[in-house]
Amino acid sequence: MSADPQDAGPRRRFPSSFYNTITLAGTALAAISLGLILFLMALEALSHEHKPYMGIIAFVILPGFLVVGLVVAAIGVLRQQRRRKLGLPSTDRLPRIDLNDPAQLRASVLVGTGGVLFLLLTGFGSFKAYEYTDSDQFCGTVCHEVMKPEYTAYQASPHARVGCVECHIGPGAEWFVRSKLSGAYQVYSVMFDKFSRPIETPIKNLRPSRDTCEQCHWPAHFAGEKMVIHDYFASEEGNDHWRLQLLMRIGGGGAGIAPAHGSHWHMAEEVEVTYVSTDDKREDIPWVRLRLADGTEKIYRDTEADFDEATLPDHVLRTMDCIDCHNRPTHHYNPPSRLVNTALQNGVIAADLPGIKGLLVGLMEADYATEDEALAAIDAGVRGHYLDAYPELAAGRGADLDKAVAAAQHLFKTNIFPEMRVSWRHFPDHIGHLTTDGCFRCHDGNHTTDEGETIRRDCNLCHTIVSQERISGDLVESLAGVEYQHPEDIGDDWKVLNCSECHGG
Ligand code: HEC
Ligand code: HEC
Ligand code: HEC
Ligand code: HEC
Ligand code: HEC
Ligand code: HEC
Numbered sequence: 001m002s003a004d005p006q007d008a009g010p011r012r013r014f015p016s017s018f019y020n021t022i023t024l025a026g027t028a029l030a031a032i033s034l035g036l037i038l039f040l041m042a043l044e045a046l047s048h049e050h051k052p053y054m055g056i057i058a059f060v061i062l063p064g065f066l067v068v069g070l071v072v073a074a075i076g077v078l079r080q081q082r083r084r085k086l087g088l089p090s091t092d093r094l095p096r097i098d099l100n101d102p103a104q105l106r107a108s109v110l111v112g113t114g115g116v117l118f119l120l121l122t123g124f125g126s127f128k129a130y131e132y133t134d135s136d137q138f139c140g141t142v143c144h145e146v147m148k149p150e151y152t153a154y155q156a157s158p159h160a161r162v163g164c165v166e167c168h169i170g171p172g173a174e175w176f177v178r179s180k181l182s183g184a185y186q187v188y189s190v191m192f193d194k195f196s197r198p199i200e201t202p203i204k205n206l207r208p209s210r211d212t213c214e215q216c217h218w219p220a221h222f223a224g225e226k227m228v229i230h231d232y233f234a235s236e237e238g239n240d241h242w243r244l245q246l247l248m249r250i251g252g253g254g255a256g257i258a259p260a261h262g263s264h265w266h267m268a269e270e271v272e273v274t275y276v277s278t279d280d281k282r283e284d285i286p287w288v289r290l291r292l293a294d295g296t297e298k299i300y301r302d303t304e305a306d307f308d309e310a311t312l313p314d315h316v317l318r319t320m321d322c323i324d325c326h327n328r329p330t331h332h333y334n335p336p337s338r339l340v341n342t343a344l345q346n347g348v349i350a351a352d353l354p355g356i357k358g359l360l361v362g363l364m365e366a367d368y369a370t371e372d373e374a375l376a377a378i379d380a381g382v383r384g385h386y387l388d389a390y391p392e393l394a395a396g397r398g399a400d401l402d403k404a405v406a407a408a409q410h411l412f413k414t415n416i417f418p419e420m421r422v423s424w425r426h427f428p429d430h431i432g433h434l435t436t437d438g439c440f441r442c443h444d445g446n447h448t449t450d451e452g453e454t455i456r457r458d459c460n461l462c463h464t465i466v467s468q469e470r471i472s473g474d475l476v477e478s479l480a481g482v483e484y485q486h487p488e489d490i491g492d493d494w495k496v497l498n499c500s501e502c503h504g505g
Contacts, residue, residue, distance in 0.1 A: 017084070023076030030069030032119065033062045146195055149422035150331045152414055159330040162216075167330070170212040178205060198422040201327070202282060209322035213329075217322075222252030222264045228463070231345040232487055235358030239344075239351055241471040242487050246463040263462055266320050269293070273320040275442070278307065282324070283428065285441045287312070288455065300447040300455050325439070328429040332415075335424040335435045336364035339411040348407045350400040353393070359385055360408045368418045375409045382408070434499050444498055459484050 017023075040062070083089075099105050154160060159167070169175055226248045234240035251262015260268030270293035278284045286307035288300040301307070318324070340360045343349045349356060363381045368374035382405050386394040394401065416423045428436035437444070445457040459465060460481040467477035468485055476482045486494045490502075 017077045017080040020076050020080050022079065023073045026069045026072030026074070026076060028069070030066050030073065032122070033066040033069060035119075036122065037062045037066070146199070146420070149198070149333070149417040149420050152417075153331040153333060156414060157330040157332060162330070166215070167212050168206070170207050170215065175207050175211075197420050198417075198426050199420075200280075201427065202280075202323070206323065209326075213322045213326075222250050222262075223258060224250065224252075225262075225464075226250055227466075230341070232341055233344050233351065233357040234487065235355070235361065237354045239354070239357060240487070241351070243467075243469045243471060245466040245468075245477075247466050248463050249461075263325070266325075267322070274317050275320065276307075276312065276315040276317060278305075278315070281428070282318070283437065283441060285447075288442055288447055289317075298449050298453065300442070300449055300453075302444075302447050304446050325430050328427060328431070331427070332429065333422060333424045333427050334415050336361045336411070336415075339415060340364070340408070343407050343411065349404045350397075353386075353397070353400060353404060354390065356404060360404070364408060364412055364416065370418055371413060374412055374416070374418060378408050378412065379405050434503050436504060437498055437500050440498050440500070 097104055097108060099108065154164070228246045228248050230244045230246070232242045232244070234242075249262035250264060251260070252258070252264040252268075254260040254265075254268025254270055260271055265271060266273050272291040274289045274291070275285050276287040278286060284305065286302040286305035287309070290296070290298045290300070301309075322329075337357075340349070340357055344351045344357065349360070359382065360378075363378045364374075366374075366377065368377065382401060383394070386401060424435065428438070430436070430438045430441070432438045433440040433443075439462065440457070442455050443457050443461075445454060447455040464479070464481040465484055466479060466481070467475060468482060469475040469477070476485065484494070493502075
């Protein structure tokens, strides 16, 4: 090995092969990254507000630069050693700076100040970038087309003031890194147009809702009942109007506060409901296990499904949490019939336009390739229908027709997104049982234990039907619960079939 004259230098702390510009540049990059990581971590520790997106920079991007810096430094060292082995002169010596030379002094001051300024700006820039990536605006609009449905529905929801990150990431570094890693893939998929339309749910690595929802709502805290009132208008000419009052048994309790009861009974500490689903939307549930803290265990099997229990180990056993019922707490995509009922009830659409309900629902449910196409079809469909069937009405009540068209277009734009193929059809809401099976995935009267116990389907188990009224007809009302009267005469079908068999999209 040829001796390097620099080895003889007196003040060297590192082997001479470290002293070359490549290694020096790499080391500088690594050091700056490390400094920024420490800076951001200190910022996070000092700030009382929790900022989950800090991690995208502190734990993903900057460490990337750190690693690149170290690799570059190592390459510099290896290159230097190789040159030396080959007996080549060490070309990469560091320049000598002579501060007595005014030109060199000026250059050094310039480079020094520039470097410090650069560092400060990068620090400030990272801080700003971090603040921005933490905002709902970033989550909702940067990937504009992709997130439009979620962002639109979110803005109209009870959670419009709750940040995306509160539900999708939650506190702590681990989920942060996990969701950032999957986020990196998402950025790639948007850049190269590889994302699926619509974005598929259930989200595979959504954080367990116990760590997110329960930061604000916790099961032992719920108690009691809540009144829900729904109005319905029939599809035919007469626009028959019905009103239903349900007293929802939300319940809660558990953990020694009160006996677990009502819908939130499933979430009590002493209750564990676990299930297997055979489709990727968690719609078909052939096998349910109930375990109670006192050691009781029951297995309910769907008597109508042909599920082979020998395949149980191949399936994911999922323990129920909030998302198994509240899978649409904020991205609600409502079915047209519910939207139109509400608009008729509020008077946004005149309820005396003959057959308006069925007409609008039909127009909104049709298949469209784009939003523009749908809006045009709604406009033409409504005006065309009344011009043909009720020419006098069309002439005299133009303003009401304009209002109906505008309202239906607005409801369409905020609930159905043809370009992303997002609608109530693709995202069933599990609270309820009308348009999708929801609660009836288990509570359909077919899930039975070997002893013959069945997951109950009584109409007054989850809600008390306090009253049902046919406006301009009879009011049937009782606090003990009245027997349901199906708005359309379908005999006893509603007692045996799942509602979604007729009402499903
Ligand atoms: C109240 C909690 C909550 C908030 C706030 C929230 N989400 Fe969601 N989000 C959910 C749940 C729950 C799901 C459905 C998970 C499942 O079915 O696996 C979901 C699903 C999604 C999906 C998958 C597609 C879909 O439509 O279901 C996307 C994309 C999404 N959210 C983006 C966002 C964005 C962007 C924001 C902020 C503008 C946001 N979310 C705010 C709870 C929330
Ligand atoms: C950061 C706090 C926060 C988090 C996290 C949060 N929520 Fe909420 N949630 C609220 C607030 C505040 C309201 C009340 C809004 C109102 O009254 O208008 C609410 C309302 C609700 C309601 C009643 C909605 C209605 O139509 O009246 C449900 C159901 C709900 N949240 C479920 C969830 C679920 C499920 C999650 C987890 C995926 C969740 N929340 C996460 C704060 C939160
Ligand atoms: C078995 C199904 C089920 C599960 C699991 C469930 N809920 Fe609910 N929850 C309901 C039903 C049903 C209602 C009443 C909905 C309605 O009619 O608006 C409700 C209502 C609520 C409300 C509104 C309460 C009010 O007074 O308006 C909140 C908040 C809520 N749930 C949060 C949660 C959270 C958080 C979890 C998870 C810890 C959870 N729920 C788990 C079924 C469930
Ligand atoms: C994965 C299966 C499953 C789903 C989905 C499900 N439940 Fe249950 N539920 C059960 C089991 C098992 C029981 C216990 C058997 C029984 O009480 O009939 C139960 C019991 C109940 C009870 C009685 C609690 C008590 O006080 O004893 C209520 C109320 C209830 N569920 C409401 C709901 C509502 C509302 C939904 C839909 C939002 C729902 N459940 C969805 C499995 C399920
Ligand atoms: C396992 C619980 C459960 C059982 C059993 C149950 N329901 Fe419901 N039902 C719900 C929930 C949850 C909702 C949603 C409430 C809301 O809209 O906020 C609902 C909503 C409804 C609605 C309003 C639907 C809509 O979207 O407009 C009707 C009507 C109804 N139930 C009738 C019945 C009848 C009839 C039976 C008996 C065959 C029954 N329910 C049994 C949980 C249940
Ligand atoms: C055999 C088919 C069938 C079954 C099963 C069925 N329905 Fe219906 N339902 C209908 C028809 C048909 C109408 C009239 C639709 C219209 O006028 O737009 C209707 C109307 C309704 C309406 C008013 C519709 C609206 O959106 O304005 C409600 C609410 C309703 N049904 C609830 C239920 C519930 C709850 C169940 C299950 C317990 C159920 N139905 C089961 C066929 C059915």
